[in-house]
Amino acid sequence: MASEIMNATSNALFWISSAFDAPTRAVVFGVPIDGHLVVEVLLVVVILFQLTRKSYKPPKKPLTEKEIDELCDDWVPEPLTPQITEEMMVEPPTLESAAGPHAIVDGKEVVNFASANYLGLIGNEKVTDSCVGAMEKYGVGSCGPRGFYGTIDVHLDCEARVSKFLGTPDSILYSYGISTIFSVIPAFCKKGDIIVADEGVHWAVQNGLYLSRSTVVYFKHNDMKSLEATLEKVTGRSKNPEKVRRYIVAEAIYQNSGQIAPLDEIVRLKEKYRFRIILDESHSFGVLGNSGRGLAEYCGVPTEKIDIITAGMGNALATDGGLCTGSVGVVNHQRLMSSAYLFTASLPPYLASAAIGALEYLEANPSVLTNLRANIAILLKELSDVSGLATVSHPLSPIFFLKLKKSTGSNKTDMHLLDSITNQVLKEHSVLIATTKRSSLDKCPLPLGLRLFVSASHSESDLIKAAASLKKVAAVVFS
Amino acid sequence: MVRSPYFTTLTTLLSYRILFLFGHLRDLFEKLLDWSKLNNLQGYAPICFGYEDFYTRRLHLRIQDCFERPIASAPDAWFDVVERYSNDNNKTLCRTEKTTKCLNLGSYNYLGFAAADEYCSTPRVIRSLKQYSVSTCSARVDGGTTKLHVELEDLIARFVGKPAAILFGMGYATNSAIIPALIGKGGLIISDSLNHNSIVNGARGSGATIRVFQHNNASHLEEVLREQIAYGQPHMYRPWNKIIVIIEGIYSMEGEFCKLPEIIAVCKKYKAYTYLDEAHSIGAVGRTGRGVCEQLGVDTADVDIMMGTLTKSFGSCGGYIAASKEIIQYLKQTCPAHLYATSMSPPAVQQAISSMKVILGEDGTNRGAKKLTQIRENSNFFRSELQKMGFEVLGDKDSPIMPIMLYNIAKIPAFSRECLSQNLAIVTIAFPYTPLLLARARICISAAHTREDLIKALEVISKVGDLVGIKYFPVEHLTLDKVKTSTK
Numbered sequence: 001m002a003s004e005i006m007n008a009t010s011n012a013l014f015w016i017s018s019a020f021d022a023p024t025r026a027v028v029f030g031v032p033i034d035g036h037l038v039v040e041v042l043l044v045v046v047i048l049f050q051l052t053r054k055s056y057k058p059p060k061k062p063l064t065e066k067e068i069d070e071l072c073d074d075w076v077p078e079p080l081t082p083q084i085t086e087e088m089m090v091e092p093p094t095l096e097s098a099a100g101p102h103a104i105v106d107g108k109e110v111v112n113f114a115s116a117n118y119l120g121l122i123g124n125e126k127v128t129d130s131c132v133g134a135m136e137k138y139g140v141g142s143c144g145p146r147g148f149y150g151t152i153d154v155h156l157d158c159e160a161r162v163s164k165f166l167g168t169p170d171s172i173l174y175s176y177g178i179s180t181i182f183s184v185i186p187a188f189c190k191k192g193d194i195i196v197a198d199e200g201v202h203w204a205v206q207n208g209l210y211l212s213r214s215t216v217v218y219f220k221h222n223d224m225k226s227l228e229a230t231l232e233k234v235t236g237r238s239k240n241p242e243k244v245r246r247y248i249v250a251e252a253i254y255q256n257s258g259q260i261a262p263l264d265e266i267v268r269l270k271e272k273y274r275f276r277i278i279l280d281e282s283h284s285f286g287v288l289g290n291s292g293r294g295l296a297e298y299c300g301v302p303t304e305k306i307d308i309i310t311a312g313m314g315n316a317l318a319t320d321g322g323l324c325t326g327s328v329g330v331v332n333h334q335r336l337m338s339s340a341y342l343f344t345a346s347l348p349p350y351l352a353s354a355a356i357g358a359l360e361y362l363e364a365n366p367s368v369l370t371n372l373r374a375n376i377a378i379l380l381k382e383l384s385d386v387s388g389l390a391t392v393s394h395p396l397s398p399i400f401f402l403k404l405k406k407s408t409g410s411n412k413t414d415m416h417l418l419d420s421i422t423n424q425v426l427k428e429h430s431v432l433i434a435t436t437k438r439s440s441l442d443k444c445p446l447p448l449g450l451r452l453f454v455s456a457s458h459s460e461s462d463l464i465k466a467a468a469s470l471k472k473v474a475a476v477v478f479s
Numbered sequence: 480m481v482r483s484p485y486f487t488t489l490t491t492l493l494s495y496r497i498l499f500l501f502g503h504l505r506d507l508f509e510k511l512l513d514w515s516k517l518n519n520l521q522g523y524a525p526i527c528f529g530y531e532d533f534y535t536r537r538l539h540l541r542i543q544d545c546f547e548r549p550i551a552s553a554p555d556a557w558f559d560v561v562e563r564y565s566n567d568n569n570k571t572l573c574r575t576e577k578t579t580k581c582l583n584l585g586s587y588n589y590l591g592f593a594a595a596d597e598y599c600s601t602p603r604v605i606r607s608l609k610q611y612s613v614s615t616c617s618a619r620v621d622g623g624t625t626k627l628h629v630e631l632e633d634l635i636a637r638f639v640g641k642p643a644a645i646l647f648g649m650g651y652a653t654n655s656a657i658i659p660a661l662i663g664k665g666g667l668i669i670s671d672s673l674n675h676n677s678i679v680n681g682a683r684g685s686g687a688t689i690r691v692f693q694h695n696n697a698s699h700l701e702e703v704l705r706e707q708i709a710y711g712q713p714h715m716y717r718p719w720n721k722i723i724v725i726i727e728g729i730y731s732m733e734g735e736f737c738k739l740p741e742i743i744a745v746c747k748k749y750k751a752y753t754y755l756d757e758a759h760s761i762g763a764v765g766r767t768g769r770g771v772c773e774q775l776g777v778d779t780a781d782v783d784i785m786m787g788t789l790t791k792s793f794g795s796c797g798g799y800i801a802a803s804k805e806i807i808q809y810l811k812q813t814c815p816a817h818l819y820a821t822s823m824s825p826p827a828v829q830q831a832i833s834s835m836k837v838i839l840g841e842d843g844t845n846r847g848a849k850k851l852t853q854i855r856e857n858s859n860f861f862r863s864e865l866q867k868m869g870f871e872v873l874g875d876k877d878s879p880i881m882p883i884m885l886y887n888i889a890k891i892p893a894f895s896r897e898c899l900s901q902n903l904a905i906v907t908i909a910f911p912y913t914p915l916l917l918a919r920a921r922i923c924i925s926a927a928h929t930r931e932d933l934i935k936a937l938e939v940i941s942k943v944g945d946l947v948g949i950k951y952f953p954v955e956h957l958t959l960d961k962v963k964t965s966t967k
Binding site: 068072075078079092097098099100105115116117131132139147150151153155178182188190207211243274315318329330337343345348354432434442453 | 611616649683811
């Protein structure tokens with residue numbers, strides 16, 4: 001046994017040494033190929049081969065059925081919603097009458113500053129009569145989406161009326177105010193597009209921006225220098241301007257601060273950097289401008305320069321639903337690409353006829369806008385020195401916005417303070433005021449505050465009473 | 480799921496190929512001859528690049544007159560369809576003053592509340608319109624909650640069989656705004672492959688991971704659940720925070736019920752939460768109209784969240800969520816549609832209250848029970864007759880939605896226009912509502928349809944079906960004359 005191994009070993013050694021000592025068989029490029037050269041080359045090849053191999057990983061064993069069963073049994077989900085705390089059990093005030101300038105809340109009459117009834121159309125008889133007529137003819141609901149026999153002639157009439165009022169080529173109606181903007185943005189902006197948006201836009205706009213999957217860059221709230229710097233940065237980075245769609249998204253009157261966007265500046269920047277503009281005029285439609293035609297009329301900008309205008313009709317027009325207006329191409333694009341238009345029932349016909357009635361009222365009575373502006377001026381004067389609160393809204397904005405002079409540190413405690421003020425104002429002085437609400441999904445960084453929605457049908461005594469009660473309560477709370 | 484016969488699929492694909500070819504040729508000619516018009520964008524990118532709207536421009540425009548047909552009366556069993564004409568090959572359609580009275584098989588009017596109703600519209604809705612005005616112009620939390628809203632929420636909770644409910648002004652916004660409030664990053668949503676666009680949008684907007692299970696397949700759902708719980712989140716393998724399974728009561732493009740008992744059993748076993756969207760089934764199915772849970776014998780306490788809309792069976796607008804008191808209270812604090820959106824219009828709320836009371840029998844009559852029996856009988860009669868004639872009809876027994884398969888794209892306008900010329904208004908569905916190769920015509924039966932209406936509709940559909948060639952299954956011996964004599 002041992003001798004055989006010895007023999008095998010000596011044979012192997014003999015072969016190796018003869019390979020090394022083999023005479024030169026060939027000469028390649030002046031280099032004699034000796035036997036040992038062949039062995040060394042083979043060795044190098046083997047080393048290189050090993051280096052290119054991946055390191056050894058033990059194979060992954062899939063989990064067995066029993067192991068999966070165990071994991072499933074062990075897994076404990078979180079509860080669907082977190083624990084309800086005491087403060088979450090608060091119910092909002094319940095109205096027992098129409099939400100006009102004077103409403104009945106929990107049995108007593110209050111002065112109502114919580115409804116965005118800017119033109120005072122709530123309770124208007126002509127509008128109510130046209131709604132009664134529409135209900136008797138068409139019923140209440142429309143029972144179908146626009147594509148499947150849900151298009152009623154009132155809708156088409158309303159769209160034509162809105163286009164005529166604003167002077168735009170075409171319009172499209174949506175069945176709900178906030179779903180307008182969060183459906184329009186994804187219809188036009190897709191992945192790879194660039195959107196420059198104001199950081200103070202409300203939740204519906206933020207949701208639309210998120211759903212569009214485009215690159216979103218925010219600029220400082222209503223700051224044109226910041227907008228210009230952002231546009232400069234964004235255009236510098238992008239290589240091919242004709243292959244990437246670019247949009248600026250802004251609100252005409254910001255719900256979260258009452259500021260008005262300087263449209264002429266924005267249009268100048270948009271033309272310089274070749275962006276399109278999507279403007280949300282929910283709170284300025286029917287309010288700004290000499291005849292209520294919105295921010296474009298107020299700033300003296302021709303409507304053709306604004307690519308897409310959207311508006312919720314639940315404010316000045318005192319109805320429900322939304323609209324979007326622009327060129328024929330823009331509107332036709334939405335009729336097949338906008339989800340909240342295609343996949344949902346259309347606006348109830350009586351609401352569309354209420355919108356037509358509201359527009360007719362506005363065209364026949366432009367003096368209602370002067371009343372509204374006068375009311376805002378009165379409130380501005382009366383609320384110029386409230387302890388602990390500062391006015392931040394624009395002098396022409398019908399959303400009168402007061403923020404805390406000094407924040408308590410967190411949104412939650414700010415909210416408590418503001419709620420205590422509004423509760424006291426309601427209980428002791430019968431004035432209904434709203435605070436800004438912030439959902440946990442809302443990413444707006446602007447401070448919280450109190451909002452008073454001024455209406456053209458508020459009387460001077462209403463405004464003075466509201467201002468006086470707020471001043472009294474604020475003096476007590478902030479002392 | 481529908482499986483189309485081979486020959487039909489081949490011919491459908493061939494017809495698409497021909498249409499695409501012509502579309503591309505037209506695009507080419509447009510580029511060559513009209514290039515000046517296309518290039519005057521002055522440095523802006525076009526709103527739609529080349530092929531993004533190819534389907535709209537070249538295919539949809541040809542059959543545009545089959546969609547968005549305006550009507551000039553209430554969407555009742557018979558309504559007036561406005562006539563339209565086009566001078567430029569369907570690119571623009573112009574309204575005329577003329578209308579044609581047609582039988583309505585397209586509107587979601589399951590219990591017949593669409594038109595002015597003696598109990599609902601006059602006087603109750605008009606009275607609430609005069610009392611509360613058209614709109615509150617305010618969000619629910621600010622000053623938009625009226626007594627009517629509170630009453631309707633209590634009534635919905637009682638009707639559906641859950642402790643509490645919350646109301647929204649629009650069904651689409653209900654799904655899009657609620658799902659992000661319930662689940663976020665680190666959670667998992669498992670949704671049926673044929674779920675509605677509002678659910679898809681809500682799921683995308685929430686930021687959670689989305690997985691899809693095969694339509695109505697409880698065993699595939701179990702497989703997906705086991706795999707996801709065992710392996711956890713992708714990349715880091717952390718366990719999921721929570722899992723929500725989203726299904727619908729009736730799938731509106733298929734007309735079939737979901738397999739609720741099996742799916743609930745699977746979800747309970749793996750501790751996943753269930754979200755049931757009853758947009759089409761609430762009020763229309765079940766012995767007393769309480770939806771798919773009643774129809775399939777499932778206890779409502781087993782479903783965590785029940786969503787529904789008031790547009791279809793109640794003749795109003797809006798949506799609701801019904802769940803436990805804690806969930807509803809939490810949603811009232813966080814849901815954006817509750818905090819920011821204008822509250823539902825008070826007359827529409829009153830319409831929903833009145834129609835719900837009629838269905839429950841609380842108006843003092845048995846009209847509700849009669850309507851429910853009527854719609855069930857109508858649906859079953861119509862479906863069985865269509866199947867006997869040889870059409871490929873989808874959907875389950877007792878379901879008021881009946882899709883009839885067309886498949887070929889040219890049959891869509893042919894069927895639609897031919898039916899309209901015979902005064903029958905039918906809805907045909909093409910891309911993007913259904914997959915490209917599975918075009919269909921969809922019929923929604925209403926309790927307002929009488930037996931004569933249905934027989935007339937069957938005659939017209941049979942004639943047009945022969946003309947267009949969609950009787951894919953062999954015809955049984957029973958003819959329509961025998962049906963007429965047997966039902967007299």
